[in-house]
Amino acid sequence: MNTRLLRRWTSAGLISVTLTLCAAPSALAAKLYKVVDADGNITFSQFPPAEKTDKHEIESVKVDAGGEVKTPVTTIGNTQYCGDISLPVAQVGSHGSTRFLKNVARQKKNWERSLERLEAQVERDNLRQFKQNSSRYYGNTSYRNQRNLEYQKRKDANLQSLKELRCAMDWAAEQQNGMETLAANNAAEIKRLQQVHNNLQGALQNNCGAEPVYDPSDPALKHQRKEWRKCAGEYLSDMRSVERELSNASRNIQSTR
Known part of the structure; x- marks a missing residue:
């Protein structure tokens, strides 16, 4: 050698x-x-x-070539940013969460593609610069210095974009994870409320029996219904409250899909 x-x-x-x-x-x-x-x-x-x-x-x-550096999320008004990247804003309305999640998923795919392209570009520039600086042909020439300056300027711009894209990707993952957790919590709450409703219905049946048929022309049946409603009133009120909570939880879980 x-x-x-x-x-x-x-x-x-x-x-x-x-x-x-x-x-x-x-x-x-x-x-x-x-x-x-x-x-x-x-x-x-x-x-x-x-x-x-x-x-x-x-x-x-x-x-x-280094680690996974990213820019912090900043907030201006109602909008969050990763550097120059504007992040999706949650919308108000019954289907706002669904539209928001779809927008986040779509943007995340775009950010992934941009991140892959930039990472490949930075790697190519690093390899080219490595080979250039390792070559005996150029020596310590002004051409090499100029090329190094061009590489560095391009890498600085690309690295800043990489930081912003990593920030946006992490933010999107957090939004999706949060919605998945919310959906799981809603599903568990629905299951719990359904059991509460079943328990109330069973207690109503055991303590008050079946609801008498409606027939205003029959005084006996009319009296039986009055007595039954007096017994069942509290159970029925609690069951209606549970049903409203079930309806709300069902809407919440639909909005996260």
């Missing part, structure tokens, strides 16, 4: 690239292969060489 050549790569390439890439976090970590041939020539590739000999020295190089 050409020691002088490897030292030149280490000092001029690795340090420069490490400083540049560490200053620009990304969601991805790329993998390169550094191949040193018998003459000490160094090349980089995303794939190992198809034909390897004893004269080749192959080393896996990891280009780590």
